[in-house]
Amino acid sequence: MNPERLFLAGLSAYIRGERRAVARYCTRALDDGRPGDVLGVRLIHLRLIATELWWSTAPTDNVGALVARAHAAAVRTGDPALAAMAQCLRGRYLIATESLPSAIAAFAEAAELAADSGNLLAEIEALSDLGHHSVGRSLDRGLTILRTAQARADESADDGAPPFDRPLLPLQRARLAGLIGVAVFDDGRFDEAESWLRRSLGSLRTLHGWDLSASISNYFAQLLTEAGRFEEAEQVLLGALEPLRADADLSTFQGYNLGLLGKLYLEWGRIPDAEQNLTAGWSRLQKTHHRSILPILRNYMGELLMQPEYRGYDIHRARALFGETITECQQSGFQRSEISALTLRALADLRLGDYDSACTASAQAIARLAVTGTMPALRTEEVYFARYQVLKAVGANEAASESLSLARSIVDRKATTIASSRKREQFLTRVPISYQVMTASR
Numbered sequence: 001m002n003p004e005r006l007f008l009a010g011l012s013a014y015i016r017g018e019r020r021a022v023a024r025y026c027t028r029a030l031d032d033g034r035p036g037d038v039l040g041v042r043l044i045h046l047r048l049i050a051t052e053l054w055w056s057t058a059p060t061d062n063v064g065a066l067v068a069r070a071h072a073a074a075v076r077t078g079d080p081a082l083a084a085m086a087q088c089l090r091g092r093y094l095i096a097t098e099s100l101p102s103a104i105a106a107f108a109e110a111a112e113l114a115a116d117s118g119n120l121l122a123e124i125e126a127l128s129d130l131g132h133h134s135v136g137r138s139l140d141r142g143l144t145i146l147r148t149a150q151a152r153a154d155e156s157a158d159d160g161a162p163p164f165d166r167p168l169l170p171l172q173r174a175r176l177a178g179l180i181g182v183a184v185f186d187d188g189r190f191d192e193a194e195s196w197l198r199r200s201l202g203s204l205r206t207l208h209g210w211d212l213s214a215s216i217s218n219y220f221a222q223l224l225t226e227a228g229r230f231e232e233a234e235q236v237l238l239g240a241l242e243p244l245r246a247d248a249d250l251s252t253f254q255g256y257n258l259g260l261l262g263k264l265y266l267e268w269g270r271i272p273d274a275e276q277n278l279t280a281g282w283s284r285l286q287k288t289h290h291r292s293i294l295p296i297l298r299n300y301m302g303e304l305l306m307q308p309e310y311r312g313y314d315i316h317r318a319r320a321l322f323g324e325t326i327t328e329c330q331q332s333g334f335q336r337s338e339i340s341a342l343t344l345r346a347l348a349d350l351r352l353g354d355y356d357s358a359c360t361a362s363a364q365a366i367a368r369l370a371v372t373g374t375m376p377a378l379r380t381e382e383v384y385f386a387r388y389q390v391l392k393a394v395g396a397n398e399a400a401s402e403s404l405s406l407a408r409s410i411v412d413r414k415a416t417t418i419a420s421s422r423k424r425e426q427f428l429t430r431v432p433i434s435y436q437v438m439t440a441s442r
Helices: 003-015 019-032 037-050 063-077 080-097 100-117 120-134 139-154 169-186 190-206 210-226 230-250 252-268 271-288 294-305 315-332 335-351 355-372 380-393 397-416 421-429 432-441
Strands: none
Touching (some): 003 019, 003 037, 037 080, 063 080, 080 100, 100 120, 120 139, 139 169, 169 210, 190 210, 252 271, 294 335, 335 355, 380 397, 421 432
C-alpha cells in the first residue's frame, strides 16, 4: 500500500476512534513508504495527535524525533500551513518536556504561520493551542485568543477546506469548545463553563473522539469537584478512565485522571479511596513524565500526606514535596502549580509551628498571584484563606481580616454564577474551602 493510501486509511481509522490503528498505518507509511515532505508532515501530524495521550519523554520514545522530522520537512516545503502544524506538535512536546514559555513561543509562531496560510484547520489548531496554554500566563489574553479561534471557526464551513483536512475539523471544533469552557471555568463562571464543556463532550462522543474526551472530561470533573457536585464528578472521571483501561500503564492522561479522582475523594473526605487513586496516578506519571502534569499530582500527593486521618500521614514529607514543586516550577514556568505549592507549603509550615516560614511562603504565594492574576487549576480563594490562617496564627488580625475578606468575595462571586439554588448551596456547603471561608467570615 502506498503512503497516500496508508494516510487515507489512517484518517478513516481516526474518525472511527481507532487511534492505535492510526498509529500503525502512519508508522508503516513513514517507515516503509518513503513519503514526500508534504505527505510526511501530514502523516506525522496525524500519528502524533492520534496518540498524544500515550506520549512519553522516556529515552526510548520517538516523539521528539518525529516532531523534529516534521519540522524539517515542513521547512523544506515552504508551506506555512504545514509549518504551523509542525510547530503545534513542537509546542505540545515542549509542554511535556521543557517549559511553558518555550511552548507558548512555539504556539505563537504556529498561529502566525497559520494566519498567513489561510488554512482553517491550521488556524483553529494553532489558536486553540496558543489560547489554552496562554491562560497559564495571562487568563485574559488566553481567553481573547480562544474567542478569536471561535470566531474564525464560526465564519468558515468545513466543506471549503482541503479534503485531507475535513475529517479533522469537526474534532478540532469540538476540542476548541472544551478549551473555551476550561478558560471560562478558570475565570470562575460555573454555568457558562459547564455549557461549553458539555457541548464539547457531546460532540466528541458523537465523533468517537474518546482521546480528546479523556482530557476535556478531566477539566469538566475539576469544575464539578470545585462546585461540590462530587457524585457527578466521580461518574465523569470513571467514564473517562474506562476507554483507556487497556493501555492504562502507558497513558499520561490515565495517570492524571486517576490523580484527579484521588483529589476528588480528598475533597469528599474519602481518604482510603483518595490514597488508592492518587498513588496509582502518581506511579503512572513516574513512568511517562510530563512537565506540566507531574507538579499537579505532586501537590495532590502532598495534600494526601497532610490528612490527619491518612494512615501514611507525614507532614514533613508533604512539605518536602511542595518544596520540590516550587523549585521545579520556577524553572519550567508553570506558575499555577508554584502558587499552589507555596500555599500548601505555608499550611504545612503552620502545622509544624514554623511561623516564620509559613509567613514567608504565604506572602510569596500572594505576591506571585498579584503578578499573574487568576491562574488555571488554582482556587484563588485558597491562596487568600491560607494567608488569613497564617496571619491569624501570628496575631496580625487586621491583615488577616483583609485576606479573609478577599477570599469571601471570590467565593461570593463564584456563587453568583450558579443559577440553580440547589447547586449554589452545594458549592457553598460541600466544598471544604468554600465552607471554611464562609464559616470564618461569619
